[in-house]
Amino acid sequence: MLKIENVKRLGSEQLETLFVENGYIKGWNLNDTAEQTLDGRGGTVIPALIELHAHLREPGQTEKEDLASGLAAAAAGGYGTVVSMPNTSPVVDDPSIVRALIEKADGLGLARLRPAAALTKGQSGKELAELALLKDAGAVMFTDDGRTNEDARMLRLGLEYAHSLGLMVSVHAEDATLRADGVMNEGPVSEALGLPGNPAAAEAARVARDIEIAAFTGARLHVQHLSTARALDLVREAKKRGVPVTCEVCPHHLTLTDEALRSFDALYKVAPPLRTQADADALLAGLLDGTVDCLSTDHAPHTRAEKERDLLEAPFGIAYIELAFPLMVTRFADTLGVERIVNLMTSAPARLMGWDEPNLTEGAPADFTVVDLDTERVVDPSTFKSKAKHTPWAGETLRGWPTLTVVGGRVAFERA
Template sequence: MENMMLEIKNIKRVGSDTLESLFIEDGKIRGWNLSESASETIDGKGATVAPALIELHAHLREPGQEQKEDLASGLAAAAAGGYGTVVSMPNTSPVVDDPGIVTSLIQKADRLGFARLKPAAALTRGQKGETLADLAALKDAGAAMFTDDGRTNENANVLRRGMEYASGLGLLVSVHAEDATLRQDGVMNEGVVSQELGLPGNPAAAEAARVARDVEIALLTGARLHIQHLSTARALEIVRQGKKAGAPVTCEVCPHHLTLTDEALRGFDAMYKVAPPLRTQQDAEALFEGLLDGTVDCLATDHAPHTQAEKEKDMLEAPFGIPSIEVAFPLMYTRFVKTGKISLEKLLDLFTAGCARVMNWEVPSLEEGAVADVVLLDLENSKAVDPKSFKSKARFSPWAGDELYGWPVLTLVNGRVAFQG
């Protein structure tokens, strides 16, 4: 049987205005501008081509919370956002601490044909922070990393042993770094705005203190540690110092912590309630500097879908989190590349190669022989954010109505179409 060859024509490489053709065969990049004839052709209409994005931190809610999101809606949303690979968080119901759950999630995602799923598994049983899960069996089942995300690891010795165990398996531990005793029942950043609104605050020190502890554990063990959704200037500085001291520590920042601040909560709208909370403009600016100087390794969304009814509760009762996987790239491109604050090459690195380096995965490329995970981006035309059109079940957004550039128009995973706009 003859191999199927796909040609994507009339596309531009990053930094070039020349229209070219990319050829894909058997899920791999075959080459550029070949003289061979393809069995299928897609017209890219002048879009810019890049490796598909990688997401290291998304809540897909399956199993057990499918009213918020499920694999089908979440992975379709990811593909629409330009993502080829998604690491899902394990704080589901039941918790992903059993190898059978990992296997079934991967098998179901493969059948769906949207973005590729790489589930994270819980570091401890039930994410209770007490007893380590069977990390070796979880890795054998396909777990990509270990994390108790959604919970904070209060017992430093359990985290130490988990990091040592994971390191022996060649995987990293990812942490939600907040001191729960400092955070208490804070629902927003502790500061001027929380005081004026009379809402319980979550101090920057809760994040900084825990990051400092966890960086010390990384130095002690030599085991890889990844810090999720960094939100404060102080914690970023601690990571910077830890890296200089030789700690094998990496960190991610989310688009909402770069583009929104605690000022957004003045209307008491729980849509802006996230964990860790939106901080100050000074924090957002410091985090952006961290992107530029390399302290921040990658961008992640912390895509956290909830039902509309849940997010319409008051600030004390509503759950933390916003859905953002479909708008993350256009948002970052419009706010920071279009305004000249960061290059397109650097932004794409933070969404792709940076994530791969954190995980010790092969860095994605568009060279011959590479896996054909590809995204086409429309950098020329703007479109308003319309939550009603989201593939995600969570159809609300802090950026609703914003005119953004850089929307994905085609996402390929292993050479097959996962999304076509």
């Protein structure tokens, strides 16, 4: 049995003791003895976070990240479950790859892995993958993330097939022809810097098309990393019409804008790109009014050498799964409230996936995180578990850091 002393429940200042046995919460404030006792140091217990959109780079890109480093980083960030994207080498479009990933991750004792599989073979957009077999192997979502689905008929077929299997399709919604070779948001900043821009219309046009396909098929569509005010309005209008569409927003699109690219630092190069402050404000409003369904990170690690290339050549992606929760707490606790932030990163993604909503009551799975909502820490990328030891927020002071993460009753992370 595991005992966690000196912890609080969210919204309370009372120190309590949490007991865990055989992978489940046995109860609070019991008189039982325990084989292992940990000091929660006055932290607050919340359900372990759920990440629906992370790039763990295995197989084939392990110089950037692998399951061990990525799932360790996730646990350090307070995450208990991670959905990995399939744009690896080879692409996760074969049941044997799904099974191998799950088997390897289960043996690590870190955050739990739930792989997404490619919607189309090789993410080519030309032929559906063996979706039923992929689901049987353990895939929990279908997506060609990293590539946009240019063929509308293929997306229709994928949505219908996934719907028959009870799983959703998640899309990277950008019109590739409008995006073209854009490396940042198209607007006054890109014009001033002389850099090719990616217009907001590229996202909005594709979201509009995909919403109509979802409305036509009645199948569930999830829009990844939504970044623009206009696309958000389209989702809002579609929801009012009863279209089965959901969306996620990433903390980097809430906290950074295209102004950061004036530094010419490729750490800020991400797809979809950082937009304007008006877009960031609209996304926050979407969190407040419920249009945005959940928060995801789109954790996308690259080597330092890759991110040190010039903006035209460097790959897209920001890696920060270890500090997403403290970043949200520090920036938005006063606006959103800690309880809503927790919900957006736990219960909300669980509902989207059709999973049981996490809770901390007797008999619930022992997936939880202890967070320090008060102590401030400086972001030091050299301490990251991720192989991507660089971040746009290096040197910033944040609060809300996870100090202990328990997954399936096992300690997956403990901060020194």
